[in-house]
Amino acid sequence: MFTEHLNSRPFFKENFDELLLELSRLYNIVRNGGVDVDSAKDPQSGNGQNFVRQTTKYWVHPDNVMELKLYILKYLPVLIYRTKGSSKPPSPAITSIYYDNSDLDLYLGRIEKSEGAEAIRLRWYGDMDSNEIFxxxxxHHEDWTGEKSVKERFSIKEKHVNDYISGDYTLESKVERxxxxxxxxxQDLHDMLALSQEVYDSIHSKHLVPVVRSFYNRTAFQLPGDARVRISLDTELTMVREDSFDGKPRAGDNWRRTDIGVDYPFSQLPEKDVCRFPYAILEVKLQTESGVEPPRWVLDLIDSHLVEAVPKFSKFIHGVSVLLEDRVDVLPFWFSQMDRDIRKPAIKGFGVTRTSSPRGSFVGVDNTVRQRSSRANSATPSQSSLQQYQNDIEVVVDTEPGEHSSQNEGTATQYSNANEGSGMGEPSEETALLGHRGRSHGGLHRSESWLQKINPFAKHGTSQQQLDNVPSTSSRGNQPNKRIAVPVRVEPKVFFANERTFLSWLNFAIVLGSLALGLLNFGDKTGKIAGAAFTVIAMFVMVYALMLFQWRAERIRRREAGPYDDRIGPTILVVVLISAVVLNFYLKIVFST
Structure with missing residues (x-):
């Protein structure tokens, strides 16, 4: 009753978006000394079509979303992509349609991080009337291949999508234009044509159909003309079924279902067709020189109580594993984290606090480096936070052979003194910022009823005692006949160790073979018999070593847990060698007498 009463009060639904935008503008004035130093920068400066980006992902509890935004605003302004000549406020909505087949082969490849695993999606920004579809x-590429994971895309008009999927439309006319x-x-035009053909071939050869839709509102933070640090916060994340695997036509023959739009929380859908994620998703994207550490404030952020690290989190994987649970045998590792409350006790001196003096920090945001006692005497980032960041990194190469719409059709603007921001190779991904929605906490206000269905922890309070003693009541991560896919990073040195073991076996075989050749060439009758025996053993060792090397290499590529030891091979080898030596002694004694 109290929650319903609170939700009905206007003050509880206060929209803070306008205040955040104004605060971003004020911060930028202070940051630039009152001078617009970025307005003359090229929006696309500092970035190419193809670049390596390090990405880490975190969950943010709805209670911490506003504080997180205020902390980030100290260092990065809010960035908005605005179409030229448009007075309409940009929509922060981003919607993606993920494709897979009835066997969920793409899901399995992505969750197991198989070499060459693909994910294909169709994405648009803003409302359903958006005419440009990406x-x-x-x-995905393994580390041992020497290649980085790649994300490629091209744009197509919405009216051509169905024809493109059916093969009745190609991009040749667009390329000519x-x-x-x-x-x-x-080169860009050639890459665009090649990518469009490869995606079309994958859709038809693998029998891909729309499976899951993801929807969220994105708030982006970035300095204009500077792509070194990019932060995005996705709120109101919702996954919706698009498939017809249960015989119920949802999308039908269309490339997406048409009975819904971007009207969160999609209350018109049955509960089995929708999954409303209980947390916001924070992505920290860095482009830094090799060996250069991330900014100190970024390390402070990821080491704070505001975020929960979830490396390699995927909206596609989570949506499929929840909405199509009866069709999957492998679950993502973060399901176990859904069993507990991710809120943590606040760190003293971190984040947003009330100042006790007029000389306090700007708008009450304390200097984290000065306040946090654990780092007061340190001139370098803490080893724990740096190590945590390095463990959570996902390296991706972004390529866009298609059009950069920001260069031709619009400009990225920030709510500050600068009028132009940065498209940074993915202009539309920075579209979603702070729309005008009558909701608090960045649009993450949720009712208790549906939240408890997704996360049983929602019914618990936020007191210190409850945070310290949170019971685990969900069996999400312990479902029968399903295994959890735990991410395992395979270092190149693991393959080198396998090669060294193989070379050790070859070294032994060469020594044994040399001894055998010596006995065959220079020995008497007994020596020649022993040499023949040792020759056979040496050849057996080489063949066995090669088979063992290939077997281990394949298991390492598949990230199998093991075992990798071999008890049978060495045992047989010792027995054969002892038999050969005994045979040599026996023949020598017999022929001597």
Whole structure:
């Protein structure tokens, strides 16, 4: 009753978006000394079409969303992508349609991080009337291949999507138009055509259909013209079924279902078709020189009580594993984290506090480096937070052979003194910021009823005692006949160790073979018999070593848990060697007498 009464009061639904935008503008004035130092920068400066980006992901509890935004605003302004000539406030909504087949092969490849695993999605920004659809493909590459994971995309008009999927439309006409306009290089145009053909081939060869939709509102933080630090916060994350595996037509013959739009919380849908994620998703994206540590404030943030690290979190994987649970045998590792409250006791002196003096820090945000006693005497980032960041890194190469709409159709603007921001290679991903919605906490206000269905912890309070003694009541991560896919980073040195073991076996075989050749060439009758025996053993060792090397290498690629030891091979080898030595002694004694 209290929650319903509170929700009905206007003050509880106060929209803080306007205040956050104004605060971002004021911070930028202070940051630049009252001078617009970025307005003359090229929005695309500091970035190419193809770059390596380090990404880490975290969960943020709804109670911490506002404090997190205020902390980030100290260092980065809010960034908005605004179309040229448009007075309409930009929509922060981002919607993606993920494709897979009835066997969920793409899901399995992504969750097991198989080499070359693909994820194909169709994405648009803003409302349902958006005319530009981005076709994206993510390809995972293992470290041992020497390649980085790649994300590629191209744009297509919404009216052509169905024809493109059916094979009745190609991008050749668009490529010719771009070539005539001179907006793209020949290499970019070639890559665009190749990507469109490869995605089409994957859809038809793997029998891909729309499976899951993800929806969220994105708030982006970034300095204009500077892509070194990019932070995005996704709120109101919702996954919706798009498949027809149960015989119920949802999308039908269309590339997406048309009975819903971007009207969160999608209350018109049955509960089995929708999954409302209880947390916001924070992504920290860095582009730094090799060996350069992340900014200190970033390390302070990821080491704070505001975030919960969830490396390799995927909206696609989570949506499939929850909505199509009866069709999957492998669950993501973060299901175990859904069993507990991610809220932590606040760190003293970190984040937003009330100042006790007029000389306090700006708008009551304390200097974290000065306040946190554990780091007061340290000139370098803490080893724990740096190690945590390095463990959570996901390296991705972004390529966009398609159009950069920000260069031709719009500009990225920040709510500060600067009028132009940065498209940074993914202009539309920075679209979602602070829309005008009558909700508090960045649009993450939720009712208790549906939240408890997703996260049983929602019914617990936030007191210190409850945070210290939170019971685990969910069996989400312990479902029968399903295994949890735990991410395992395979270092190149693991393969080198396997090769060294193989070379050790070869070294032994060479020594044994040399001894055998010596006996065959220079020995008497007994020596030649022993040499023949040792030759056979040496050849057996080489063949066995090669088979063992290939077997271990394949298991390492598959990230199998083991065992990797071999008890049978060495035992047989010792027995054979002893038999050969005994045979040599026996023959020598017999022929001597």
């Amino acid at each position: 076709v994206e493909r993510k390809t 771009l070539r005539e306009e001179g907006k793209k290089s020949e």
